[in-house]
Amino acid sequence: MEVNINWLAVVLAALATFVVGGLWYSLLFARPWQKAAGVTDEQLKSGTARVFVGSFILALVMAVFLAAFIGREGAVFGTLAGLAAGVGWVATALGVNYLFERRSPVLFAINGSYNVVTFTAMGAIIGALQA
Template identity: 70%
Template structure:
């Protein structure tokens, strides 16, 4: 099997995931997310470099795997594949965990929504550039 990867697409998709997360959790839903996740202001101040570096690297891994999955199918397929991954795999898996952990529906909606938006955007970028 021959898989062609556009490293520029992977990098831009990873950056997009990182930026969407920044907006999602610090501008759009910061207080609700923080309350529902049980994260204090003090906790948010500790380990910032590790959190940001780790989340960017993991976003890169997700972008790379999504890139291999999308191939050169184009922006439409890329966006649809990203939506399917975000909603059908990631949000569903997170939902199962949240059910067993007895987490709130609000926290699920915030985290699942982030993944759906992020993977859709990543897929569109990858599809457009590969």
């Protein structure tokens, strides 16, 4: 099986996680997320470089594997594959962890839906550019 990766698509998909995350965790759900996660304003001010660099590296890994899965199937398949990965794998896996950790359903809803939207966007970008 030959796997072709469009590296520009991977980088753009990884950057998309920051665009969605910026909207999600600032404009849309900043305070509810902070409260549910137990994160203070002071905590958000420290370790920022480590958080952003680490997040970008992890987003690149996610995008590479999603690109390998999508292949050259096009934008529609990529979007649906991203949606399926977000709902079927990522959000549900978070849900299992959150249940055992007795975490807030609000936190699950915010983080799970972020991943659904993010993976859908990444899939659309990769599918469109890798076709």
